[in-house]
Amino acid sequence: MERQTTIKDIALALRISTSTVSRALRDAPDVGIETRKAVKALAEELDYQPNKLALSLLKKQTNTIGIIIPNLDYVLATMVKGIDEVALEAGYTVMVCQSDESFGREMVNTKRLLDSLVDGFIISVSSETMVFDHIKKIQNKKIPLVLFDRVINNISVPKVRLDNVEGGRIATKHLIDQGYKNIALLAGPENLNISNERKEGYLETLKQNKIKVDKNLIIHCDFNQEYAKVATRELLTGKNKPDAIFAISDRLAIGAMTVIKELGLSIPKEIGLVGFNNEPITQLLTPSISSVEMYAFEIGKATAKIFIEMMHSEVDMSEKEIVFKPKLFIRESSNRIRK
Amino acid sequence: MERQTTIKDIALALRISTSTVSRALRDAPDVGIETRKAVKALAEELDYQPNKLALSLLKKQTNTIGIIIPNLDYVLATMVKGIDEVALEAGYTVMVCQSDESFGREMVNTKRLLDSLVDGFIISVSSETMVFDHIKKIQNKKIPLVLFDRVINNISVPKVRLDNVEGGRIATKHLIDQGYKNIALLAGPENLNISNERKEGYLETLKQNKIKVDKNLIIHCDFNQEYAKVATRELLTGKNKPDAIFAISDRLAIGAMTVIKELGLSIPKEIGLVGFNNEPITQLLTPSISSVEMYAFEIGKATAKIFIEMMHSEVDMSEKEIVFKPKLFIRESSNRIRK
DNA sequence: AACAAACCCGAAAACGATGCCGGAAAGGGT
DNA sequence: ACCCTTTCCGGCATCGTTTTCGGGTTTGTT
Missing domain, CATH: 3.40.50.2300 (Response regulator)
Incomplete structure (x- = not known):
């Protein structure tokens, strides 16, 4: 694994500061037209890719959604596809974990995703899941969460499901x-x-x-x-x-x-x-x-849309519930x- | 999303330095028994979770595997399950991307995963894929890669597949x-x-x-x-x-x-x-x-095992090929x- | 000629953690 | 009493990026 070129390399090569490079790359206003060009050219040449980790650390968001599902059968796979499509469009990447219908693995998965610092969760609970401490833990941390397909009643969280x-x-x-x-x-x-x-x-x-x-x-x-x-x-x-x-x-x-x-x-x-x-x-x-x-695909898409909406607005959606009518x-x- | 407790919070509360806290938590040798206890107790109390991003940035590894597959049909879903199982065991998390049998999306996915800084790739190519620049790009960056199921011939990379x-x-x-x-x-x-x-x-x-x-x-x-x-x-x-x-x-x-x-x-x-x-x-x-x-599940597991092996050893495995016999x-x- | 206003850019802090290096305090030996 | 080890801990740099703040140079206006 070779060292990626960083903003610092560009700065050094051009004898300018890293701040300037950063601004030039992001088309910030106060940077000279000449320097901007030079920076961009060099970035192109060195195949510079901004380091997402550094950014995530700074911004405290990873643009990642943690998905937990009981398995990958036809229905869930289709739903995940729907989620994926919308999420990608909005600049999010998904991490899919299978609980395998086991409550234990569902908890392990939440923990893993939790300290992978996902920005939020989209969950369909396992058939074993009867106690919801892990769900509450997510809520207590005020991390966005949407339940779909196999939802939990009596819990204040947005849901997308079939009637x-x-x-x-x-x-x-x-x-x-x-x-x-x-x-x-x-x-x-x-x-x-x-x-x-x-x-x-x-x-x-x-x-x-x-x-x-x-x-x-x-x-x-x-x-x-x-x-x-x-x-x-x-x-x-x-x-x-x-x-x-x-x-x-x-x-x-x-x-x-x-x-x-x-x-x-x-x-x-x-x-x-x-x-x-x-x-x-x-x-x-x-x-x-x-x-x-x-309508598995549509349910997936709707779920992701609600999730994105939660991320972008401050309004409380915890009572929101989208119910699809079967045919x-x-x-x-x-x-x-x-x- | 609430602020997570950091190492700094603990240090501040105990009036010691962050380095000491770090050492105490990792059971490093040179830290007093008393301080160690105090640190661990407080960490427990505040529900401290180390920030993976910070660690990844420092260590330059994310413990994440990027998986690209053409779709999520029965066979591939089963393989992914196999990969997942082994990967999890070894401390890796997987990011699954579907190319949807489209070459374009396969490229987009590699790019996304690439700048998500995954530690390596596990790929099954789409049916459209006839040119392998994206694969070569991965190889050029010396990032571990294993192909499985739908592999590419005439390319020097470990493969796992059926006969x-x-x-x-x-x-x-x-x-x-x-x-x-x-x-x-x-x-x-x-x-x-x-x-x-x-x-x-x-x-x-x-x-x-x-x-x-x-x-x-x-x-x-x-x-x-x-x-x-x-x-x-x-x-x-x-x-x-x-x-x-x-x-x-x-x-x-x-x-x-x-x-x-x-x-x-x-x-x-x-x-x-x-x-x-x-x-x-x-x-x-x-x-x-x-x-x-x-033997989809077994192929998945074998693939992940090779991947893990690549990560942990320095020997060249680019010619390795595991071929399962069908029944x-x-x-x-x-x-x-x-x- | 003098002063204001743009215009560019650099220094430094910050995100959360690790790890090297050096130093203070305490203990042991002569 | 002096020196040498341990033992334990703090300071600082580092990872790659953004962002705030402030300063210097140029341009333009009167």
């Missing part, structure tokens, strides 16, 4: 409209907010349509894909056999689909199926899977009434 | 062993190394088995999933209809599978299918898809001879 309850509603409503009467729910981990919200929408819609809820038709399973198969098998061989399944993620839906086919049931005739996330792959399968679009894409897996 | 030719071979050989005679290739973009290497393995194996190559059976298509469907339709309705398809990625394979089913052909009886990457989803589909495992997982989509 998951609505997502649960539209999926369930659609299945009812298609004439399914016995709708099962493949839910995620018990304490995961987004899962429970979708479940809430499901329950609500069933009640609204005077369909009684059968607890045996609701199965919580991990996002591990094998669980989905086991759960589905359980459902379809139980005493109260469902005629439709609403899965809380496309991965779960795909697992369910496999089992349904294995059992020789036809989709959508005998069993209807709706997923969540609208991953591209849902369109590629046979049958294609109906799914709820959650159902109806495909073969649930469309048995011709339209 | 893609072998991957092409085992997939093709397997299809031949299963009695398929007319094997098509769904390849990736024309100038993508990994794609061409897999193709090479395919061609080589055909020749070795005295099967003549039909150029019409080789279709290059983008990783965009829709292309795969178009290409497959083209293949299966052309004059020389293949009885098997080797797809260079699972996504392409899934697209192909959809079309095969649409056309009413049975898998694996009439058409055999093998994918690449061994994504978890290949096991979930019906039929499950045979696929070549590329075929045989599933329903290509298994028509009972075993």
